[in-house]
Amino acid sequence: MAITIKDIANKAGLSPASVSRILNNHGRFSAETAKKVHEIAESLGYFKNQSAADLSQKQSRVVGVLVPVAHTNFADEIIKGMQHTAYELNYELLITFIDTDEKKQIQTVQSLLSRKVFAIFMLAIDAPTALFELLNHANVQLVSISNQLNNKIPIISSNNDLMMHQIVDHLYQKGHRKIALIGSSERYPIVAKIRRKGYIDALAAKGITYNPDWIWGFQNTYQTGLDAIQHFGTPLPFTAAIGSADIISVGLLNAAQDAGLVVPNDLSIVSVDGTELTQLTRPILTTIEQDFQMMGHLALSSLHEKTLTENAIIYTDTKIVLGDSVRDFNNY
Amino acid sequence: MAITIKDIANKAGLSPASVSRILNNHGRFSAETAKKVHEIAESLGYFKNQSAADLSQKQSRVVGVLVPVAHTNFADEIIKGMQHTAYELNYELLITFIDTDEKKQIQTVQSLLSRKVFAIFMLAIDAPTALFELLNHANVQLVSISNQLNNKIPIISSNNDLMMHQIVDHLYQKGHRKIALIGSSERYPIVAKIRRKGYIDALAAKGITYNPDWIWGFQNTYQTGLDAIQHFGTPLPFTAAIGSADIISVGLLNAAQDAGLVVPNDLSIVSVDGTELTQLTRPILTTIEQDFQMMGHLALSSLHEKTLTENAIIYTDTKIVLGDSVRDFNNY
DNA sequence: TCATTTTGCGTAAACGTTTACGCAACTATA
DNA sequence: TATAGTTGCGTAAACGTTTACGCAAAATGA
Known part of the structure; x- marks a missing residue:
């Protein structure tokens, strides 16, 4: 039914082995025959059967x-x-x-x-x-x-520890001292753990003792962002929040705005990820961009x-x- | 190296053929041997080599x-x-x-x-x-x-013709008479063509002659949405726009709001697709949802x-x- | 008890490719 | 011109599975 190297070999007056060598550019063959084989392969509309190749090569x-x-x-x-x-x-x-x-x-x-x-x-x-x-x-x-x-x-x-430092440093430099971390409280165990530690260390480096209550939420979902605002109530006890994923940050933003807060005046947000989503919101989200x-x-x-x-x-x-x-x- | 049905066959005192029949539940074998084979396969940690199977079955x-x-x-x-x-x-x-x-x-x-x-x-x-x-x-x-x-x-x-009727009917019912179609002017040739026709027909069915200038933009991108508002200027010559993809609609919404318009008062938007994106905007977008x-x-x-x-x-x-x-x- | 059917399984070929090995023909070297 | 090396290619086995075919043993039926 389908064209195989045997067909090519027949038409070219060669053995399948030679055809294989030529098509894979592996082993010895003359440029002349190679040309012929390629032409025939082309004209017959040959497709390698990768299953057979995999089987033969065991890899x-x-x-x-x-x-x-x-x-x-x-x-x-x-x-x-x-x-x-x-x-x-x-x-x-x-x-x-x-x-x-x-x-x-x-x-x-x-x-x-x-x-x-x-x-x-x-x-x-x-x-x-x-x-x-x-x-x-x-x-x-x-x-x-x-x-x-x-x-x-x-x-x-990404270096999750470093990321947290970069974010905290940025916020600190803009004058923020009360910073929450939304979405890394438990899930994605190791990453979340590193982020929490980075966040705490970065705050400490600025002489700020973190408030454990402000590390909140563990799922990387829109709902987590919404719930966070609900949870903390208005006025919020912090001036800035780090959303541990873009979708969380959008949730934060929407919930804050729905609650009558103005972003960034009443709440500043820095998002982690930096996908296209952060460009679609108003205001556009400040974000730490990972090089995915x-x-x-x-x-x-x-x-x-x-x-x-x-x-x-x-x-x-x-x-x-x-x-x-x-x-x-x-x-x- | 890896475990094959031959290994299983040896251990079970059978032929590879029997093992194959059993594992694929195909052909004749006794329940007793089947049980044995399954156990051995399990204990050896057998994985079928799908390449070999594909090769053998030619499909x-x-x-x-x-x-x-x-x-x-x-x-x-x-x-x-x-x-x-x-x-x-x-x-x-x-x-x-x-x-x-x-x-x-x-x-x-x-x-x-x-x-x-x-x-x-x-x-x-x-x-x-x-x-x-x-x-x-x-x-x-x-x-x-x-x-x-x-x-x-x-x-x-989806039935693109029907979709356009559904949208136009909805808008008409809400009192809209001036309706634009953003994003189906050229691209995705056949679909765009059907949508345009559906849009025109649906308007006609309501006794509205469509304005060809209001079918605008052809790429399914955020930018198309932004550009559309820019293109038409404010105040917009229509009261409603159909965004031919969610991302276009978000562009329309943002650009409209950036231009000082209020959605839906100054511009109504109906989006085509109905993905999660439509839930993330403020206001939430009315949309025609496809069953992807x-x-x-x-x-x-x-x-x-x-x-x-x-x-x-x-x-x-x-x-x-x-x-x-x-x-x-x-x-x- | 004998004939027939069914069951369980083995034999062997096939799927399309790759590749180690070897051989004949050619080329280079002295 | 003899020798050694190189080149181009064919032979044949191998990869792991499936399946048509056939056979012996068991089950069924009379």
Whole structure:
């Protein structure tokens, strides 16, 4: 039915082996025959059967990507970066959204493993035990992106500690002393923990003792932002809040405005992520931008260059991008 | 290295054939041996080599999904719907973001074809000629989702004509007579054409002659929304605008507010798509919601049941979801 | 009890590719 | 011209699975 290298070989008066060598540019062959083979392949409309190739080589160039179903929009950015690099380095990406249902997760990952993927990228995933077990069992290279799991798996991420310092420094410089952290109280365990610590340390560095009540909310959802304002009530006990994800910050902003507060006068907001969402609000949100595309790129390229040791941590840059959501107390 | 059915066969004192039959629940075997085989497979940590299976069966259960890189967020919804159904019916999804660069597109799709995918879903893709050529050449089932390409490819989509009627009827009922259509002037050729026609027809049905100048903008971007307000200037010559995608509507809203207009008093907006984005604005956008998850579901299930003929068109439901972005002239 | 059917499983070929090995023909070197 | 090295390519096995076919044993029926 479909065209195989055997067909090409017949037409060219060669053996399949030679055709394979030529098409893969691997081994010895003459330029002349190569030209002929390429022409014939083209004219017959040949497509390599990658399954057969994978089977023969016992290794595929497929990388599985696990994306949480409730994937915040930064996942798209990471994938974009990966896709670009995959194209350059000739890898294939098997992107899979994973569910919260554990049974589904397992089945999904099993099918990845069946494909003999040679690496699995986990985007912002807190592997629950069963899944994690499975992944460790299979011997496949794991990479955790934009999250930190344990010290067995290499990590590509922003420096969450540094980010918190950058944000607190920025707010401090604008005159803020009462700063809340919304959305890192529990979830995404390790990242949240690092952020909390960074936040506390950064405050301490300015001589501010943090108020534990002001670290509030743990889900990266819009609702968390809404609820936070509700929770603290007006007038708010702080002048600035850090939203631990863009969607949280939008929630904060809307809830504050709905409650009659003016942003940034009554509440300043700095958002963590810096996706397009921060540009769609009024006022535009000041944000710390993570380089998600770079994460995607680095994941693949460092994998390619085999520079990923077990406990590697690669940090990508973060920077403050100014919007209009932070009040400057110096100008009053 | 890895465990194969041969290993299982040895340990069970069977032939690989029997193991295969058992694991795939296909053919004859005794319940007793089946139990043994499953146990051994479990204990050895066996993973099927899907490449080998695909090769042997000459057909894979992999469906390729082509998603435009600048994928508006409804793509996520469609994929979610597909993923759910894929899980039920035991298919695998190979999601691929495709670039605007034609050479990359070709390479990407080639690699899909190499995987012997048995169908390709195209999400909101206007296939440019070269890609289209390639896809037609390969004999693979194509399905166009949320877009209409030509009458050779089955379509799963909202009824764009009906949607426009629903929107115009809603606006008319609220007392609007001057209604603009932003974002369907040229692009997404067929869909845009249908929307324009639906819009014009719906107006005509109310005895309104449309103003060709009020069909403006062709890209599904935030910028289109911003530019539209700029283009028409204030005060706007119409009382309501239909944003042909959520992101356009957000642009309209922000630009209008930035220009000092009050939504909905000075401008009413109805958005097309109804993704989460419409809930994040103030005021919340009135929108016509498309059932994207259902599109994803139907694509896969109708493929599975082989009910997709060449020129099939399957419409999913659309409905108006009320927000606060439409002024009601009846209440004044 | 014998004939027939059913059951459980093994044999072997096939899927399309890659690659180690080897050989003949050619090229370079002295 | 003899020798050694190189080049181009074919042979054949291997990857792990599936499945048509067939056979012996067991089950069924009379």
